[in-house]
Amino acid sequence: MAEPAHSDEPLLKTPLHAEHVALGARMVPFAGYDMPVQYPSGILTEHNWTREHAGLFDVSHMGQAFLFAEDKSHETVARALEALIPADVQGLKPNQQRYSQLLSEDGGILDDLMVTRVGAPGHEGWLYLVVNASMKEADYAHIEARLPKGVALRRKDDLGLMALQGPSAEAVLAKLAPEAAALAFMMSADVQIGGIWCHVSRSGYTGEDGFELSCHGKDAPTLWNKLLADPEVKPIGLGARDSLRLEAGLCLYGHDIDTTTSPIEAGLIWSIQKRRREEGGFPGAARVQREIKDGPARVRVGLKPEGRAPAREGTIITTPDGREVGIVTSGGFGPTVNGPVAMGYVAKDVSAIGTDLHLVVRGKPLPAKVAAMPFAPHRYKR
Amino acid sequence: MTTRYTKDHEYIRVEGDAGIVGISDYAQSQLGDVVFVELPSVGKSLSKGDEAAVVESVKAASEVYAPVSGEVVEVNSDLEAAPGTVNEDPAGRGWFLKLRLTNPSELDGLMTEEQYQEFVKSIS
Numbered sequence A: 001m002a003e004p005a006h007s008d009e010p011l012l013k014t015p016l017h018a019e020h021v022a023l024g025a026r027m028v029p030f031a032g033y034d035m036p037v038q039y040p041s042g043i044l045t046e047h048n049w050t051r052e053h054a055g056l057f058d059v060s061h062m063g064q065a066f067l068f069a070e071d072k073s074h075e076t077v078a079r080a081l082e083a084l085i086p087a088d089v090q091g092l093k094p095n096q097q098r099y100s101q102l103l104s105e106d107g108g109i110l111d112d113l114m115v116t117r118v119g120a121p122g123h124e125g126w127l128y129l130v131v132n133a134s135m136k137e138a139d140y141a142h143i144e145a146r147l148p149k150g151v152a153l154r155r156k157d158d159l160g161l162m163a164l165q166g167p168s169a170e171a172v173l174a175k176l177a178p179e180a181a182a183l184a185f186m187m188s189a190d191v192q193i194g195g196i197w198c199h200v201s202r203s204g205y206t207g208e209d210g211f212e213l214s215c216h217g218k219d220a221p222t223l224w225n226k227l228l229a230d231p232e233v234k235p236i237g238l239g240a241r242d243s244l245r246l247e248a249g250l251c252l253y254g255h256d257i258d259t260t261t262s263p264i265e266a267g268l269i270w271s272i273q274k275r276r277r278e279e280g281g282f283p284g285a286a287r288v289q290r291e292i293k294d295g296p297a298r299v300r301v302g303l304k305p306e307g308r309a310p311a312r313e314g315t316i317i318t319t320p321d322g323r324e325v326g327i328v329t330s331g332g333f334g335p336t337v338n339g340p341v342a343m344g345y346v347a348k349d350v351s352a353i354g355t356d357l358h359l360v361v362r363g364k365p366l367p368a369k370v371a372a373m374p375f376a377p378h379r380y381k382r
Numbered sequence B: 001m002t003t004r005y006t007k008d009h010e011y012i013r014v015e016g017d018a019g020i021v022g023i024s025d026y027a028q029s030q031l032g033d034v035v036f037v038e039l040p041s042v043g044k045s046l047s048k049g050d051e052a053a054v055v056e057s058v059k060a061a062s063e064v065y066a067p068v069s070g071e072v073v074e075v076n077s078d079l080e081a082a083p084g085t086v087n088e089d090p091a092g093r094g095w096f097l098k099l100r101l102t103n104p105s106e107l108d109g110l111m112t113e114e115q116y117q118e119f120v121k122s123i124s
Helices: A015-024 A044-051 A074-082 A134-147 A168-176 A217-228 A239-247 A274-279 A285-294 B025-031 B106-110 B113-124
Strands: A025-030 A031-036 A056-060 A061-068 A096-104 A109-117 A126-131 A151-155 A159-165 A190-195 A196-201 A210-216 A231-234 A298-305 A316-318 A324-334 A339-347 A356-361 A364-371 B003-004 B008-016 B018-023 B034-038 B052-058 B061-065 B070-075 B097-101
Touching: A015 A031, A015 A217, A031 A044, A031 A196, A031 A239, A031 A364, A044 A056, A044 A231, A044 A239, A056 A217, A061 A074, A061 A134, A074 A109, A074 B025, A096 A134, A126 A134, A159 A168, A159 B003, A168 A210, A190 A356, A196 A217, A196 B034, A210 A217, A217 A231, A231 B018, A239 A339, A274 A285, A298 A324, A356 B113, B003 B113, B008 B106, B018 B025, B018 B070, B034 B106, B097 B106
Parallel strands: A056 A231
Antiparallel strands: A025 A031, A056 A159, A061 A126, A061 A151, A096 A109, A109 A126, A159 A210, A190 A196, A196 A210, A298 A339, A298 A364, A316 A324, A316 A356, A324 A339, A356 A364, B003 B008, B008 B018, B018 B097, B034 B052, B052 B061, B070 B097
C-alpha cells in the first residue's frame, strides 16, 4: 500500500464505510479512500488483539480484477501475465495463490500483487489479481497495454474485500464455512456464508494465520457484521495493519519497494520460482539474474534500535564511524516486540545480521543492529 | 495556581515562579497511544515556542513546544519507562517537564481553561 497522492477529488468510500463510522472509527484519507485508521480502542489494543485473537480489516480499497483467456486455457493467460511478473504462473494449481511484483524494464517494482488461478468451474483460463489501492489505475493501464490478443482484463470495482487475521481466525471461520477453514496457506475456495458468495483465501499481510474474503460489495456489510458478531473478532484499522506488517517484515509499496528497488534488493527472491530465475522472460530479467548471480549492491534489512526511540521512514543509516550507508524505509513502534523496529536498505557490506549501525534520529546518531526479520514470528498454516 | 493553554495543545500549570508543562487531554486523544517520549536535559534554557520535548505515537512523532520561556528544572523521567501515562493522566502523572519562568508576562498571551475548551470545540 502506498500513500495517496494529494488531490482535491472527493474521497471514495468502500462498501463498509458506514460500518466504520457506526463503530466510531477515526477516518483518514488513504489512497483516495476515506478509511479507518483506528477504532476507539486504539492502535496498540487493535494490534495486540490481532496477535492474540482475530482482527477484521476492511481492505476493499485494494484493486481486484480478473485476467482471462478467450481460449479458456490456463497456459494462455499464465504466459500473458508471466510477461509482466517474475512469478511462476503456469505452475499454479487451481485455487493456488502467489505473491509477485509487476516489474519495469529496468527491474524496478511498479507494484506488488497477489495472483490466484481461479478454480471455480466454468472459469478455466482465469486469474484473479489483487493490487494496491494507490496503484490500481496505473497497474490496470500497464497490464492492458501489454496483453496479447485473446487475453483481457476485467476490473471488479463492485467487490468488497476483508481480511480476518490472527490465531482465532480459523476457529471463527470454521463456524461459518468449515471448508474454508480447512484451506492450506495460499490456497483459496469459493464458499457460501449464510447465503453470501465469497472467495476465501488463506492469506493476509499481518504475519498471522488468517483469511481474505472477497464478496459482492452489496453483501460486504452483512458478511462483516457476521464475522464481527463472534466475540473473538474486533475491527482493526490501517494503523495496526501497518504495525503488524512491519513486525512481520512485509514490504509496503511506495515505502519499502518502489520503481527504484529490485525484487532481489528487497529480499523477495523467494517469490521468483526456480524456472523463472533460470529462464527469465519477464521485464527487468537481466538485472534480476545479474543480482542473483553477483549479489545486489544494497539490500533490505531489519533494524533494531537499541534504545526506545522509534526511527521513522527517511532516517539516515550510518556506520558507527559516521559513513552513510542507507536509509530507513519503514519504522516505528512494534507493540508485540514492545520496542522500536525498522527496515531499510543498506550497502551489502554492512548488511549481515548483528552489524552495528547508527540511525540518525533528530540529528542524533542512535545505536542499532541489523536484525533478522520477521520481528514477530510468522504463524502461517503451511 | 493557574493553568494556561497554547494553540498547539500544551498546557502550563503555574505554581509560584515555576510551571508544569504537558499536553492536553484533547492532544493525547488525537495522538493515540503514546509509545515514546524524549525529554530535554535539566538546565536547558528554552524560549517560548522552542521544541521542548518529542512525543511519539504508534503512527508519528510530534514536537512539544515551550508555552513560555524558562529554564528546565525537572523532567518526568517516569515517562521513559511508561510513556502511556501521557494517555492515562495527561494533566497529572503524564506531565513532561517543569520550567522556571524567565518571562512570566508571556502567560498573558495564552488561553485560559475556558478559552481553550472553546478553541477545541471550534476545531473538532
